[in-house]
Amino acid sequence: MVKLLDIGLFALALASSAVAKPCKPRDGPVTYEAEDAILTGTTVDTAQAGYTGRGYVTGFDEGSDKITFQISSATTKLYDLSIRYAAIYGDKRTNVVLNNGAVSEVFFPAGDSFTSVAAGQVLLNAGQNTIDIVNNWGWYLIDSITLTPSAPRPPHDINPNLNNPNADTNAKKLYSYLRSVYGNKIISGQQELHHAEWIRQQTGKTPALVAVDLMDYSPSRVERGTTSHAVEDAIAHHNAGGIVSVLWHWNAPVGLYDTEENKWWSGFYTRATDFDIAATLANPQGANYTLLIRDIDAIAVQLKRLEAAGVPVLWRPLHEAEGGWFWWGAKGPEPAKQLWDILYERLTVHHGLDNLIWVWNSILEDWYPGDDTVDILSADVYAQGNGPMSTQYNELIALGRDKKMIAAAEVGAAPLPGLLQAYQANWLWFAVWGDDFINNPSWNTVAVLNEIYNSDYVLTLDEIQGWRN
Incomplete structure (x- = not known):
């Protein structure tokens, strides 16, 4: 797998046009705060305790509501994606869209506080990429996302036999x-x-x-x-x-x-x-x-x-x-x-x-x-x-x-x-x-x-x- 040389976040901040910086080393996990992303129909809030950074994003109540993370990569590379969220109004689902293409649905179990959930993987292209978090069920809070280089999948260890001993x-x-x-x-x-x-x-x-x-x-x-x-x-x-x-x-x-x-x-x-x-x-x-x-x-x-x-x-x-x-x-x-x-x-x-x-x-x-x-x-x-x-x-x-x-x-x-x-x-x-x-x-x-x-x-x-x- 090709080594990532440069990965950064270019985002529209709430009160600034400055470029947000990765908060962890290039070859390890990198976290991006939701309040630094491009907001569409959503807003930054601080009422729910336990967030990181300057706040979290809320207002996912219409089908087109989303946040967009802009990420630049020097090479093509696969990453594990996790989302830090709070589903304080019950079980929810969100859509993750990579580069305006494939859609992945992610389940958010209900909870009273912010927590992280594995959200699959994203294959970043060399150059500019976008990761959208789009409404789906709505009424949840997004604090941040984290990208971690994916490890190669180990060999499968599949059960050799069916459970029914009398299988024909x-x-x-x-x-x-x-x-x-x-x-x-x-x-x-x-x-x-x-x-x-x-x-x-x-x-x-x-x-x-x-x-x-x-x-x-x-x-x-x-x-x-x-x-x-x-x-x-x-x-x-x-x-x-x-x-x-x-x-x-x-x-x-x-x-x-x-x-x-x-x-x-x-x-x-x-x-x-x-x-x-x-x-x-x-x-x-x-x-x-x-x-x-x-x-x-x-x-x-x-x-x-x-x-x-x-x-x-x-x-x-x-x-x-x-x-x-x-x-x-x-x-x-x-x-x-x-x-x-x-x-x-x-x-x-x-x-x-x-x-x-x-x-x-x-x-x-x-x-x-x-x-x-x-x-x-x-x-x-x-x-x-x-x-x-x-x-x-x-x-x-x-x-x-x-x-x-x-x-x-x-x-x-x-x-x-x-x-x-x-x-x-x-x-x-x-x-x-x-x-x-x-x-x-x-x-x-x-x-x-x-x-x-x-x-x-x-x-x-x-x-x-x-x-x-």
Whole structure:
């Protein structure tokens, strides 16, 4: 890695046009005070105790509100970014934008005082650079940022075996293949088979992985007339030599509002049901608990169809639990983890499904159900700019202590291979969401998709043939 020769901050100070100076040595951490940055719709304040420098920046209440750090670098170099903040009004999220390009979302846990959070990495170009901290959820305080030269990533130490001792041959072969490519290549993926075909038409390449959703097999949807070909699509992609990932937008078993604002088919959202997972789990003899198990058993039928067809499944239930916008995460981490354990026992032990590779899909440590029932870690990242998503990658490395492979299970923007390699973000696979994302040039231009799908770093369907061997 090239040595940084000169790094400095050029900022618009509140009462001066002077250039702010780095406060630490060039080759170590360098801190930049937020009050010395360029402020857009934001202001400097001193009311909250514990800040450094002359104050902190507040006023993040409109979408365009931001602060901009101008940084000059003599060479191209990768840095770890940390942000000193205070989220005194509850959990928050901010966007970090490097050089008006890739967007990275950073989570700020709630707290009463200033603290620092890892915010991923930034690859500074030789010359002038900008780092923007942009509103997102808003209503937080920014004290400073710190840049530290990134250390080379050590070799991964991935668990050699699946957790299920009875995992079938197909699941073991898939897991072995995934371990063989992890850190060396990324597997291309797409939500829904027809969108994968659209990619083939645009790029001449087909995604290696296709993700399907068991949503319409949920009993509360089936009883209202839904049908699905998700299992057939999964089998078709498997028969073509591809890899299959499966999620489940679990329509609540009961209690759907079915109003003009919240139709019955949106019953996986917290806002669309009064189904209370905490109360349900607290009463295993209750009717709602019975319906919960009924739903799991209904999905087991579909997973058994995949097992009978020889399809190993990257199984990703209870996705995005920590967001709280789905009912399985609405009551906090403990009910969500308890439900995960019930799912694991019911499917793996009771139903004897041995073709499942269990993929957890939240980042925060409080939500993690534990190593014994999780084979792969993942995150869903919706950030524009086709960036490397290094913030979430590094957080998952820490969560799994680098013993678990890490996937970008849902993304809005497919990541550019060059950035993935530069940031050492060794995602196992990515899968772009469907309508409004894969076919939306605001998220993925055809030119960018061609660059990605024709890269040597990105594995496509034709390049993974024979993975079973």
